Amino acid sequence: MTQPRLHSVQCLGARGLHRMAYAEWGDAANPRVLVCAHGLARQGRDFDVFAQAMSDRYRVVCPDVVGRGRSDWLADPAGYQIPAYVSDMVTLLARLDARELHWVGTSMGGLIGLGLAALPGSPVGKLVLNDVGPVIEAAALQRIGAYVGAPGRWPSVEAAADYLWSISASFGPHTREQWLALTRPMLKPCADGFELHYDPAIAVALRAITPEAARAGEAALWAAYDALRCPTLLLRGADSDLLSRDTAQAMTQRGPRATLVEFEGVGHAPTLIAPGQIAAVREFLLAP
Template identity: 55%
Template sequence: MSAIAHSATEPRLNSVTCASPAGLHRMAYWEWGDPDNDRVLLCVHGLTRTGRDFDVLAQTLQNDYRVVCPDVAGRGRSDWLIDPAGYVVPQYVADMVALVARLAPGRLDWVGTSMGGLIGLGLAGAATMSPALRPGRGRWGLGAAPDIPFGRMVFNDIGPALNLDGLSRIGSYVGQDIRFASFQQAVDYVQAVSQGFGPHDAAGWAALTEHVFHEQDGQWVKHYDLRMAQPFALQTPQATAAAETLLWQAWDHLPVPALIMRGEQSDILSTQTAQQMVSRNARARCVEFAGVGHAPTLRSGEQIDAVRQFLLAP
């Protein structure tokens, strides 16, 4: 179904109920475009960010897609998890399965920034590998499980190999209970810890701050569950290596075209890893952006054009 013209400048806010071993939680998601369009673009943010990171991209693509941008559990408008040990990619993948089931897309394209790319790779890997592992139930079962109808996937400054130095940099500020007396102080803080985002004007930095900080009792505080730093801090080289093995397997079997977006100065996605991703998957190509590290914010014309041309290519 083709999307109807849309001129909305603000998204619709919805939620879906998800399950974890500790109980139920709601995951909020922001939605742009025609809600009846079955061509869905799912945009998933980085570790401490929210779905509102994709506002500019979503407004550009809302006439082509139903654009859906979730706040991953523990961030933004979504519920916090009862057990902080659940702030890990497998739980996020499970939450996205619930969201995709709610959306029922005819075609699902994906844009994942940093952690959002890992979630997408985990979901694609599960969708690709699970049919062979699912025992048959004969004529008394429900029949074959429907495949997730992936179309194209964008991996924004992330890949199967994780740079430990970059992870350490992020870990140095994740979970810190920092409070500010004014919104401008929060903006200055986000700009200081996010130099990898590249150059933005004052309005751009304000937009990158307003949904990751919120006012509480006269102070501006982080708009996420600070406990998510706990499982992040428990990562070891051995655990990272094991995760990378699974991620490379998913990448090698990725069944759809992929665009790798890399910040030229990235300390998360190395040039070597990006090159290896292209060499190991014939459906992948890479584009690099000068003056940017981790991660491109998908707010500039150059970055948006790269995503749009890839996703809408015949």
């Protein structure tokens, strides 16, 4: 398997500068850029298989959102918020200088893409929202909040993979080798084995969400969704507990009237490794 080029860009936050790392696949001179943004507790190498599949047509860029992967951790956990991530991505896009920009975002990465694509004058020409929408089901937030930020150390990559599978089985069927490939970039060495790559403080904002804040956030996300002017593809795991079927159907009827594709046997969220998942996104992105 080929390896990506690894880069980083300096971004401005409330406490000064921080470094955001990203992996890049395909021709570095290609003016057609596809940005792939990961979920809450994941990192950009989740997209290795998908990025390679798309690198014949795009320069594919997969950032590690700040606090994850090879990116810096923030001194103030209050900075781990979608508007701040959108700001970081604006800096990244300035670096990339794309003539044509498409966005694929899984879960949190979809919300970042939604925020970016809804801005007046946004460069996002096509948007793929992978198992996320303006309404995030409370049961999923509780499930994710139960493990994000929890301490964990494992004596081997295989042991870590077993743990990560126990909290991620909703990703759908994967071979052992596929799961180990997804696991390795999630880890960093420590004194007695391996620990997770991300700042545990990314959970602070998640656990601070009140019902009132959730309702206000939902209204703001619907407003952003209704402001979209780009073609939008909505992917949904048929068993998803985060994106309900009702919300997904509503997204096909308002705003950009997203095209909905569901994947059977998958919950939250499709990993875009299965050939059928890759094909659905590729067909949408490359259509005239």
